[in-house]
Amino acid sequence: MMTLFGSALTWLLLASLLGLLNSLKFHAPGLLASQPYLSYGRVHAAQSASFLYGFAVPAAVGLGLWLLCRLGRTTLAGPTIVFVGAIVWNTAVTLGVAGILCGGSTGYEYFEMPAWCVPILFLAYLMIGLCGLFTFHQRQPERLYPSQWFVVGALFWFPWIFSTAALTLLCMPARGVLQATTAWWYARNFDTVFLGFAGLASAFYFIPKLLGRPLHSHYLAAFAFWTLALFGGFGGMPESAPLPLWIISLSLVGTVLTVVPILAIVLNFYETVRHHLNMLDADHVLRFTYVGLFFWLIASVQQIIGALPSVSGITDFTWFGAAQKELVHYGFFAMTLSGALYYIVPSLLKLPTSAWCPKLLRVHFWFMLLGVLISYLSLLVAGIGQGVLLANTGNSFIEVMLRTMMPLRMSTLGDLLVVVSIAVFLANFAGMVMQSCRQCWLARKEAL
Amino acid sequence: MNADDPKKIDPSGSEPVAESWSVPIWLILIFGLLFYWGQLFLAENAGGFSKDVYGPFHSDDDVANANPQDPEAKMRAEGKRVFDNTCVLCHQATGLGKEGTAPPLAGSEWVQAAKGDRIARIVLNGLTGTINVKGQDYNLTMLAWRDNYNDDQIAAVLTYIRSQWGNKGGPITPDVVKSARAESHPGPETSDELLKIPVQ
Amino acid sequence: MNGGPLLFVGLLATMAFSWTGFILAPQIQLGSMGQTNTVPIGDASPLTYPLAQSGEAHAGAEIYRANGCAACHTEMVCATNLGTDVFRGWGLRRSVAEDYLLQQPVMLGSQRIGPDLANFGRRADTNGIYLRLYDPRLITPKSVMPAYRFLFETHKIGLFPSRDAIVLPDQDAPTAGYEIIPKPQARALAAYLLNLRQDGYLFEAPPPPQPKTNAVSTNAVAAKPAK
Numbered sequence: 001m002m003t004l005f006g007s008a009l010t011w012l013l014l015a016s017l018l019g020l021l022n023s024l025k026f027h028a029p030g031l032l033a034s035q036p037y038l039s040y041g042r043v044h045a046a047q048s049a050s051f052l053y054g055f056a057v058p059a060a061v062g063l064g065l066w067l068l069c070r071l072g073r074t075t076l077a078g079p080t081i082v083f084v085g086a087i088v089w090n091t092a093v094t095l096g097v098a099g100i101l102c103g104g105s106t107g108y109e110y111f112e113m114p115a116w117c118v119p120i121l122f123l124a125y126l127m128i129g130l131c132g133l134f135t136f137h138q139r140q141p142e143r144l145y146p147s148q149w150f151v152v153g154a155l156f157w158f159p160w161i162f163s164t165a166a167l168t169l170l171c172m173p174a175r176g177v178l179q180a181t182t183a184w185w186y187a188r189n190f191d192t193v194f195l196g197f198a199g200l201a202s203a204f205y206f207i208p209k210l211l212g213r214p215l216h217s218h219y220l221a222a223f224a225f226w227t228l229a230l231f232g233g234f235g236g237m238p239e240s241a242p243l244p245l246w247i248i249s250l251s252l253v254g255t256v257l258t259v260v261p262i263l264a265i266v267l268n269f270y271e272t273v274r275h276h277l278n279m280l281d282a283d284h285v286l287r288f289t290y291v292g293l294f295f296w297l298i299a300s301v302q303q304i305i306g307a308l309p310s311v312s313g314i315t316d317f318t319w320f321g322a323a324q325k326e327l328v329h330y331g332f333f334a335m336t337l338s339g340a341l342y343y344i345v346p347s348l349l350k351l352p353t354s355a356w357c358p359k360l361l362r363v364h365f366w367f368m369l370l371g372v373l374i375s376y377l378s379l380l381v382a383g384i385g386q387g388v389l390l391a392n393t394g395n396s397f398i399e400v401m402l403r404t405m406m407p408l409r410m411s412t413l414g415d416l417l418v419v420v421s422i423a424v425f426l427a428n429f430a431g432m433v434m435q436s437c438r439q440c441w442l443a444r445k446e447a448l
Numbered sequence: 449m450n451a452d453d454p455k456k457i458d459p460s461g462s463e464p465v466a467e468s469w470s471v472p473i474w475l476i477l478i479f480g481l482l483f484y485w486g487q488l489f490l491a492e493n494a495g496g497f498s499k500d501v502y503g504p505f506h507s508d509d510d511v512a513n514a515n516p517q518d519p520e521a522k523m524r525a526e527g528k529r530v531f532d533n534t535c536v537l538c539h540q541a542t543g544l545g546k547e548g549t550a551p552p553l554a555g556s557e558w559v560q561a562a563k564g565d566r567i568a569r570i571v572l573n574g575l576t577g578t579i580n581v582k583g584q585d586y587n588l589t590m591l592a593w594r595d596n597y598n599d600d601q602i603a604a605v606l607t608y609i610r611s612q613w614g615n616k617g618g619p620i621t622p623d624v625v626k627s628a629r630a631e632s633h634p635g636p637e638t639s640d641e642l643l644k645i646p647v648q
Numbered sequence: 649m650n651g652g653p654l655l656f657v658g659l660l661a662t663m664a665f666s667w668t669g670f671i672l673a674p675q676i677q678l679g680s681m682g683q684t685n686t687v688p689i690g691d692a693s694p695l696t697y698p699l700a701q702s703g704e705a706h707a708g709a710e711i712y713r714a715n716g717c718a719a720c721h722t723e724m725v726c727a728t729n730l731g732t733d734v735f736r737g738w739g740l741r742r743s744v745a746e747d748y749l750l751q752q753p754v755m756l757g758s759q760r761i762g763p764d765l766a767n768f769g770r771r772a773d774t775n776g777i778y779l780r781l782y783d784p785r786l787i788t789p790k791s792v793m794p795a796y797r798f799l800f801e802t803h804k805i806g807l808f809p810s811r812d813a814i815v816l817p818d819q820d821a822p823t824a825g826y827e828i829i830p831k832p833q834a835r836a837l838a839a840y841l842l843n844l845r846q847d848g849y850l851f852e853a854p855p856p857p858q859p860k861t862n863a864v865s866t867n868a869v870a871a872k873p874a875k
Contacts, residue, residue, distance in 0.1 A: 041720070042714075103715065107712075156663075177745040177748045180754055205464060209462075214464065218466035219468065219470050226662065234670070245495040245501045245506070254669075313731060317758065321759060
């Protein structure tokens, strides 16, 4: 599992670096443009692929496996298979990202991994996922805790949406605009259901555990789980898409109905932490988780607002969507997983949680928080500004672009802060691994 | 992870548990209300789940109406409505008429005359006495419709019958019916009177 | 809620719900769409729509895909009540499913860092495309579009200059005796871009009732005069 996490973090750093590079290109369009390998379009696809498939999936899966072990009071089934699966996955992602930079991207958002990569990824996932299934199966017969449902949900959801997208986009390409429908559906399911479930599983686990209080309501969590499963993936079509009205309306209804799980989750956590807010600053894991959950709330609300026809007429195809993605990926998922890793890694390495370097930890937290905020807010302002200006036909397109340059350039600062925070995290992580190795070596030396 | 019996591991620290507060009723209500809103929204905005309805249109009819309309086709459609409402009872849906009830319209030289002045008067004022249609005499009575239909509707039905059942005749404009209404006297027409009206 | 099997069945059902709504149902309804006829205006006769791309345009689509052009450009025109696309001259009418019938892959894009390209073929010409690919700032001085110089090559002028050699202003022109010509990738991409047009009105996208207003065009600055 450490392989999963270690590699995930490396990919996160790489993805963020690529994102920073692309952001810098707005300051100087000629930056690194002479070679095709680092042109904006390819870097964008590579960044997306390395974040989603290099970081998000392995991190989510690793977290899921760990939670299944913990909550099932059992050990991981088939750890060697998981290890091999992680190696295969990472090799596939490495080759895939390199392939994208060489021009092999599929052209579909969120599904850029080259076609030849997809079966390898699927195979690697199956290896790891089946181990997860067996781990779940060998759990102690107790009442299932919400995190377990979310984990099983996420582990189950990913191969299904991935294979559907692979079949409909790559193997037997659907005709015409149905490709776009599938791609949008996949993106929505990936973000809202897969990442959502994984992050929420972490929140549902760590918040009650570290506060030492029980989760407020099992039934409320179940209600939230099923309504999120139902409506979370039931949408994703932009209002202006070239699709018949019924598809757009159906998507809108599904998106609006995600209000219900949001309310249920917020209520559940509010009741759980209500009288213990003074512990907010006590634990670093909790800080990350709270912030992550807060950003999840903002992002989910933004998703609903952005789907409304009156708003989407202005915000569709602007930086608004990019801001939302930034918030979901970095603000919610990366932060929540960071917090989780700060707990999980010492536990896996059998080190005390104080083994982290606290200075680096603080830098990680604050830089990431500030970075996400700056990035998100400036992209949001750029998006809304772009939309409002474009709605006035008196503004030519290039004028509008120039006027949104300023907030866009500010978002580069945000990207930079995020990159630094991740580098720091990776350094901290490496430090922990080295400590563990040293301990192991010392213990072995003593035994001799 | 040590390689002990998988079912007997109990890691340090307790795992979180969940209490059993029930889902608040207001949340269920909100869910229900939103679901209801969703159904209403889809009824209004899903375009009948038709593949031809794209925003901003709302129904297949909207789309059809927004497409360039053929005014003659519209008139014929309206005329058919009038015919099916009234004329079909005597003149039949086949336009062949019925022995003892009404002469045929299909292939009738009266219907297909170059100008529609005569048939306009027939529809407006009705007909009594003998009339020769397609070589056969019919001695029947037709009711007057000048008080039941306006010029547009009568023009529409005349356009309709002139294009049905193989009839070849151009559309009749409402002006023709209007002048026929003005010039003719109320009271049934007779064949002799009508034959005096020029239709070339 | 306890049982593993119940969990799986439930997850399967909820997953099937969104899958049915957005993958299966649209496939059933739109999957067997075929070519159709345009709605003629006035006395014009209806034309078959859409027409297949030429082979070179198909190759160009691969270049477009490989270079991630869809990261900055969308290829769909919004309806007039949802955007100013039609007023900007980005299309005659909104895009509908029929428009993408014969495209492979369909790269609608999701963000407009650059203008929409759905009808680029209606407002572009080959030389303009080459110039813009070589250095977008020749056409739009403050553009943020990257330059795709790797799609072109500089070589010595042979017996006669190439017909396709791009004409640059003096300060950017190559050294004497050399010319810059588009590589086959650039030609294919240009063919693809010129093929992007959504001409003709359809039943589901009928002609508008009022005349369109002429708003400011996509580029506010005219091209630099080339020698």
